[in-house]
Amino acid sequence: MSKKTQKAPEKKPAPRPEPAPKKAVDPRMHPIPLKVEYDDKHTNDFRGDVKEVGFHFAGYEWSSKEQQLLIDLHYDQLYYWKLAELSKMGRGFLDGELWGTQCPRCGDKFFPPRVNCWRLDEELQRTDWVRLEPQGHVHTFTIAGWSGKSSLKRLPFVLAYVVVDGCKTAIANELRGVKPWDPEFKMPVKVVWAPKEERRGVITDFHFEPADGWKPGPMNPEKERIKELCAPVYEWVKTLK
Amino acid sequence: MSRRVCLAGGAATPFDYPMHLEPESMIANCIVETQHDIPDFHLRNLQFMVYSHFSVHFGKQLAPEWIVHDHLGLVGVPHFRIENGGNTGGSALYAAFLAVKSGMFDVIGVAGWETMDNVSQSQGSEFIALASDTRYEALAGGIYPIYYAAMAHKFMKENGLTEEDFALAAVKNRNNAVDNEKSQWYRGEYQQYKRDLTIDDVMKSRLMSYPLKRYDCCLMSRGGAFCLITSEEWAKKHADGRYVVIDGAGLSSCTIRAGDRLNFPGWTEMYGEGYPDMTEFAACRKSGEDAYDMAGIEYDKALKSIDVAEIHDAFSSSEVQIYKALHWCNKDNIREFVREKRTFMGGDLPVNPGGGLMGYGHPVGATGIMSAVECYYQLTDLTPKKHRSSKTYVKNANTGLVNSHAGTGTSISNFIFRRP
Numbered sequence: 179m180s181k182k183t184q185k186a187p188e189k190k191p192a193p194r195p196e197p198a199p200k201k202a203v204d205p206r207m208h209p210i211p212l213k214v215e216y217d218d219k220h221t222n223d224f225r226g227d228v229k230e231v232g233f234h235f236a237g238y239e240w241s242s243k244e245q246q247l248l249i250d251l252h253y254d255q256l257y258y259w260k261l262a263e264l265s266k267m268g269r270g271f272l273d274g275e276l277w278g279t280q281c282p283r284c285g286d287k288f289f290p291p292r293v294n295c296w297r298l299d300e301e302l303q304r305t306d307w308v309r310l311e312p313q314g315h316v317h318t319f320t321i322a323g324w325s326g327k328s329s330l331k332r333l334p335f336v337l338a339y340v341v342v343d344g345c346k347t348a349i350a351n352e353l354r355g356v357k358p359w360d361p362e363f364k365m366p367v368k369v370v371w372a373p374k375e376e377r378r379g380v381i382t383d384f385h386f387e388p389a390d391g392w393k394p395g396p397m398n399p400e401k402e403r404i405k406e407l408c409a410p411v412y413e414w415v416k417t418l419k
Numbered sequence: 420m421s422r423r424v425c426l427a428g429g430a431a432t433p434f435d436y437p438m439h440l441e442p443e444s445m446i447a448n449c450i451v452e453t454q455h456d457i458p459d460f461h462l463r464n465l466q467f468m469v470y471s472h473f474s475v476h477f478g479k480q481l482a483p484e485w486i487v488h489d490h491l492g493l494v495g496v497p498h499f500r501i502e503n504g505g506n507t508g509g510s511a512l513y514a515a516f517l518a519v520k521s522g523m524f525d526v527i528g529v530a531g532w533e534t535m536d537n538v539s540q541s542q543g544s545e546f547i548a549l550a551s552d553t554r555y556e557a558l559a560g561g562i563y564p565i566y567y568a569a570m571a572h573k574f575m576k577e578n579g580l581t582e583e584d585f586a587l588a589a590v591k592n593r594n595n596a597v598d599n600e601k602s603q604w605y606r607g608e609y610q611q612y613k614r615d616l617t618i619d620d621v622m623k624s625r626l627m628s629y630p631l632k633r634y635d636c637c638l639m640s641r642g643g644a645f646c647l648i649t650s651e652e653w654a655k656k657h658a659d660g661r662y663v664v665i666d667g668a669g670l671s672s673c674t675i676r677a678g679d680r681l682n683f684p685g686w687t688e689m690y691g692e693g694y695p696d697m698t699e700f701a702a703c704r705k706s707g708e709d710a711y712d713m714a715g716i717e718y719d720k721a722l723k724s725i726d727v728a729e730i731h732d733a734f735s736s737s738e739v740q741i742y743k744a745l746h747w748c749n750k751d752n753i754r755e756f757v758r759e760k761r762t763f764m765g766g767d768l769p770v771n772p773g774g775g776l777m778g779y780g781h782p783v784g785a786t787g788i789m790s791a792v793e794c795y796y797q798l799t800d801l802t803p804k805k806h807r808s809s810k811t812y813v814k815n816a817n818t819g820l821v822n823s824h825a826g827t828g829t830s831i832s833n834f835i836f837r838r839p
């Protein structure tokens with residue numbers, strides 16, 4: 179690590195910039211809208227009693243024996259998630275349509291959408307939006323008996339990774355309309371939309387259900403085992419307020 | 420690449436939930452304990468600090484490393500923080516490794532912690548789920564045990580394994596942790612059990628997400644860890660007999676969403692169609708192979724070449740998946756490998772004698788460093804002194820492996836440690 183001893187080059191006045199020639203836009207560039215005005219606002223449709231208050235000191239606890247202090251701090255934040263170039267997907271959720279993307283060069287199809295192709299040699303080829311058939315098959319699945327704070331009341335539930343309409347990827351979402359011990363690998367499923375007034379433009383606007391005509395196989399030792407594991411979960415959920 | 424990099428001292432705090440110690444005090448305690456082992460090491464030796472901390476959500480504190488650094492008295496010493504999910508600790512070690520390897524520095528402190536006990540367990544689970552793609556999985560009610568369960572379910576089926584096979588790792592690591600008084604298992608639930616955990620206990624524990632039960636999952640913790648990454652010259656001079664050489668280091672990456680790796684071109688061109696799918700940890704395989712290459716270990720002889728390993732057993736299932744990714748077994752012999760207890764104490768490759776994440780705990784930013792320190796204790800014969808007995812001491816171990824793992828297998832590092 180040597181100290182820099184080079185002389186700074188003499189400064190010349192910057193030449194007046196020429197008016198920029200109209201450059202051809204590289205089609206791989208994602209456009210950025212100059213200004214966005216939202217004319218169809220639903221900002222409070224689902225807010226409930228959530229208030230944004232920032233730091234809120236809810237209380238404190240003191241241990242006289244150990245001389246230890248604990249502060250109860252509540253902090254809340256409302257985020258403004260802009261879906262930007264993924265808005266087509268979110269609009270689709272609101273409208274009950276499933277939109278993914280497809281690479282015009284290699285044909286790979288994606289849900290959830292990838293805005294550029296994943297093949298390195300295609301140097302970020304932009305993908306096109308394609309409407310997907312609302313059906314697919316289960317790639318793998320699990321039966322949740324525990325979850326994050328906001329999902330505890332709907333336990334136990336099945337989370338399935340589903341390959342939708344021939345995509346190269348799998349999307350995780352809840353599989354309903356089936357007992358937790360009944361799903362099967364590769365089972366056909368369909369997309370089922372939430373009632374229109376409950377949709378929020380997010381992935382939970384839909385869930386999966388078994389395709390019409392699909393029937394679960396008979397009970398077997400593994401299903402009995404899962405049923406037994408679920409029993410206390412059902413009981414526990416009943417105790418939640 | 421001739422300059423050799425060493426780990427020349429380190430320590431961890433107890434891991435617990437809750438625990439009453441601020442981050443700067445955690446690291447101070449670790450440095451003091453390190454000085455007991457390496458009396459020549461002074462704060463003034465530190466030329467660069469690499470901090471390892473995962474989630475600022477837990478402390479409601481951005482840049483918490485600035486507090487720790489300042490309160491250690493290290494103003495003026497360069498520092499930065501690495502955040503890389505569950506592999507934050509391994510990635511901080513990797514950064515320090517690169518910095519010594521480059522010749523820029525001779526003595527680097529790597530310090531990590533997490534304060535997950537600042538929130539409730541279910542809130543904590545949701546925080547961690549923010550490290551999945553929140554536009555998709557997390558909103559659908561997914562948390563990490565659920566993602567891992569979905570992967571483990573398919574892995575279990577395709578490799579002919581059972582819930583009981585996974586439970587073996589859960590039992591092994593917790594029972595190893597009983598020999599480690601800093602471990603969360605020993606400090607906490609073990610005090611009620613006062614006996615070894617059994618497969619039956621695991622099978623009867625509450626469903627987290629099939630096939631994983633509560634005892635198949637690691638713990639949420641508060642805790643800190645510290646280690647010294649140094650040049651060989653410094654280690655020889657100041658930590659003689661108390662250092663290991665880092666002979667191999669690998670870091671690799673995979674998709675954030677497990678559902679995106681069924682056909683990913685970056686993997687299929689390297690390892691063939693259908694790999695890793697949602698069952699294999701490709702980034703573990705790749706970073707393991709890179710570390711093996713650097714250390715001159717042939718993949719098919721890896722099992723024989725390694726004497727002890729500390730790996731990222733966030734879930735019992737992922738420990739088993741890691742065995743396969745690191746070439747210790749394959750689809751044909753994985754069942755026997757697990758059932759013959761090859762990774763138990765007394766087996767040919769004891770894994771997680773320190774207790775691992777399921778036994779010791781998982782305060783994310785500290786975890787990878789804890790694993791490295793536990794492996795270092797084995798290779799410098801400090802284990803009998805650090806643990807409650809010699810039961811979890813792997814005698815005459817020459818080569819160790821340390822593994823740190825993030826996301827759904829999204830970032831993974833592997834290191835090969837050797838006695839000098």
Ligand SMILES: [Zn+2]
Nearest residue numbers: 281283284295
């Ligand atoms: Zn393409």
